[in-house]
Amino acid sequence: MKKFYIGIDIGTTATKAVCFDKAGNVIRQFTQSYPMYHPKPDWSIQKPNEILAAVIGCIAEITIGINPEFISFSAAMQSIIAIDNNGKPLTDAILWADNRAHSLAEALKESEQGIRFYQKTGIPIHTFSPMAKIAWLKENDSIIFSKAHKFISIKEYIWHYLTGEYVIDSSMASGTGLMNIHMLEWETEILNYLEIEASQLSTIVSPMHESKSNSDGFHYIIGGGDGVLANLGTGAMEAGRMALSIGTSGAVRLPVDKPYIDSQMRTQCYHLMENQYLKLGAVNNGAIVLQWLKESILKTKESFEELFEQAETIPVGSEGLLFVPYLLGERAPIWDASAQGTLLGIRIIHTKAHLIRATLEGVLFGLLSITEILLPDPEERYETTIMASGGFGKSALWLQMVADVFQMKVIVAETVEASAWGAVLIGFKATNIAVLAQNKVEKTFLPNRGVKETYKQSFEKFKKIYPLLKNI
Numbered sequence: 001m002k003k004f005y006i007g008i009d010i011g012t013t014a015t016k017a018v019c020f021d022k023a024g025n026v027i028r029q030f031t032q033s034y035p036m037y038h039p040k041p042d043w044s045i046q047k048p049n050e051i052l053a054a055v056i057g058c059i060a061e062i063t064i065g066i067n068p069e070f071i072s073f074s075a076a077m078q079s080i081i082a083i084d085n086n087g088k089p090l091t092d093a094i095l096w097a098d099n100r101a102h103s104l105a106e107a108l109k110e111s112e113q114g115i116r117f118y119q120k121t122g123i124p125i126h127t128f129s130p131m132a133k134i135a136w137l138k139e140n141d142s143i144i145f146s147k148a149h150k151f152i153s154i155k156e157y158i159w160h161y162l163t164g165e166y167v168i169d170s171s172m173a174s175g176t177g178l179m180n181i182h183m184l185e186w187e188t189e190i191l192n193y194l195e196i197e198a199s200q201l202s203t204i205v206s207p208m209h210e211s212k213s214n215s216d217g218f219h220y221i222i223g224g225g226d227g228v229l230a231n232l233g234t235g236a237m238e239a240g241r242m243a244l245s246i247g248t249s250g251a252v253r254l255p256v257d258k259p260y261i262d263s264q265m266r267t268q269c270y271h272l273m274e275n276q277y278l279k280l281g282a283v284n285n286g287a288i289v290l291q292w293l294k295e296s297i298l299k300t301k302e303s304f305e306e307l308f309e310q311a312e313t314i315p316v317g318s319e320g321l322l323f324v325p326y327l328l329g330e331r332a333p334i335w336d337a338s339a340q341g342t343l344l345g346i347r348i349i350h351t352k353a354h355l356i357r358a359t360l361e362g363v364l365f366g367l368l369s370i371t372e373i374l375l376p377d378p379e380e381r382y383e384t385t386i387m388a389s390g391g392f393g394k395s396a397l398w399l400q401m402v403a404d405v406f407q408m409k410v411i412v413a414e415t416v417e418a419s420a421w422g423a424v425l426i427g428f429k430a431t432n433i434a435v436l437a438q439n440k441v442e443k444t445f446l447p448n449r450g451v452k453e454t455y456k457q458s459f460e461k462f463k464k465i466y467p468l469l470k471n472i
Contacts, residue, residue, distance in 0.1 A: 004020070005022070005069055006062055007020065008055060008058060008072070008073050008420065009075070009226060009420040010076060010154065012036065012247070012248040013033060016058070016420060017062035018062075030062050032058050034047075037092070042098065042102065044094075044097035048092065048093050069431070071220050072223040073158075073220070076225075076226050077172060077226065078095070080093070080133045080151055081154065081157055082148035082150075084148070085149040087160060089157070090144050097128070102127045105337070119261055121178070121179060122181040123177040124331075124335050127329075130153070131176060131194070135193070150166060150200050156168050162220060170184055171225040172225045173186075174225075174270045175225055175270055181271060185204060207223055207273050207430075208273065227243075227251050227419075228253075229420075230418040231278060231387075232272065232422035233422030234388070234389050234422075237272070237276060238255065241255070241384065242387065243389065244386045246286045246398075247286055249285070249286040251282040253280035254374050257275050259277055267281050267374065280374070281367075281373065282332055284331055285326060287392060289327055290359060292327060293356065294307065298352060304395075310356055311357035311397065316455065318350075321343070321350050323341070323343050324341060326466070327340075336470065339466060339470065342465050360397075360401060361401065365405065381406075384408060386402060387418075389412075389418035403447040403448070405459070407449075
């Protein structure tokens with residue numbers, strides 16, 4: 001009798017449910033989208049119950065006619081919800097893209113206390129972190145803050161609904177700016193700064209933590225954060241491999257065997273399990289920039305595939321048009337929530353197709369600027385293989401651009417839903433199921449050495465723009 005395993009990936013714009021067999025083949029998948037709201041400048045929120053409904057709907061749909069061995073979870077990181085003692089939300093889900101805590105985070109970042117916080121957690125002091133968001137609530141909404149029974153992520157909210165437990169896996173906890181990455185426990189100095197108790201946070205557990213639901217009888221495994229699981233799902237937990245993912249946001253991540261703390265506070269560090277960690281950098285401005293371009297600037301109903309076809313007609317380097325896509329501020333490597341986008345070098349020869357290509361190139365330059373920090377030795381960089389995941393993995397043009405911009409080999413696994421597969425791999429480990437599955441390579445993209453110099457010149461210009469303009 002064939003057995004089935006389900007990974008649920010709770011993303012920023014949609015939840016995806018993917019049913020796999022033991023070999024990693026996708027049997028079926030289902031997606032349900034939901035909006036992000038911006039009710040005030042710098043605010044980015046979601047309605048917890050809209051996401052909960054999407055997750056429940058995905059589970060109901062994906063399990064029609066099958067009884068999975070387990071359901072394991074991946075989730076977007078750095079959301080926070082204040083809840084009362086009945087488990088009801090006192091706030092919306094405040095997302096990683098929410099910049100309301102910018103001023104508070106900037107002041108803390110420059111202090112000795114802020115530096116200590118980073119050294120203990122591996123998470124830069126920035127408005128994206130739940131730590132900064134809780135601090136903002138303390139300073140700006142004392143009524144809500146005083147009523148808060150707990151501060152939890154959207155994943156914890158859903159897990160509590162399904163199982164009745166308030167727990168958080170160590171990979172999600174490591175992204176909060178609240179957990180000591182060296183000790184894998186909540187950091188007392190930070191809790192004292194926030195004036196909260198450890199009991200107001202969920203209990204930290206292993207990603208292999210299991211629970212059985214009383215309502216539907218399914219066997220649930222808590223899994224991890226989407227970025228960490230994308231590394232696992234693409235096979236990028238091995239030396240010589242770097243995961244690169246572009247969804248709404250984007251990130252590059254390298255496996256390490258102990259916590260990594262950057263001397264200039266430019267990178268993050270996450271825990272997976274045991275002695276498996278990631279050093280990484282994440283950007284706010286991934287494919288959401290393309291969505292903005294399509295809907296707000298071009299105002300077109302053309303598909304992204306059609307837009308990419310137009311971009312393909314434009315030479316490498318977009319004939320001098322350069323886009324720094326800091327539309328939502330930026331995380332790594334500049335950590336400036338007030339950063340703004342810049343379009344440089346526009347001339348009368350430039351067209352819609354130029355703008356599309358310059359946008360694609362700009363997103364990649366942002367990720368390359370992190371890669372330079374993670375892999376400062378060019379020789380080591382050229383010997384490292386990029387394991388690609390995320391929605392962008394369906395675009396041959398963008399993948400070839402990654403190979404060309406980074407001058408690194410790019411591999412795309414047969415399953416681009418890497419986070420969902422990573423969640424299932426955690427489930428296999430939790431349930432002691434031996435896995436013979438290897439990541440099946442669907443496509444390989446090799447760098448074109450002939451475009452190396454053009455991209456190098458564009459990238460050098462890209463790195464100079466933000467420092468020159470940030471004080472204007």
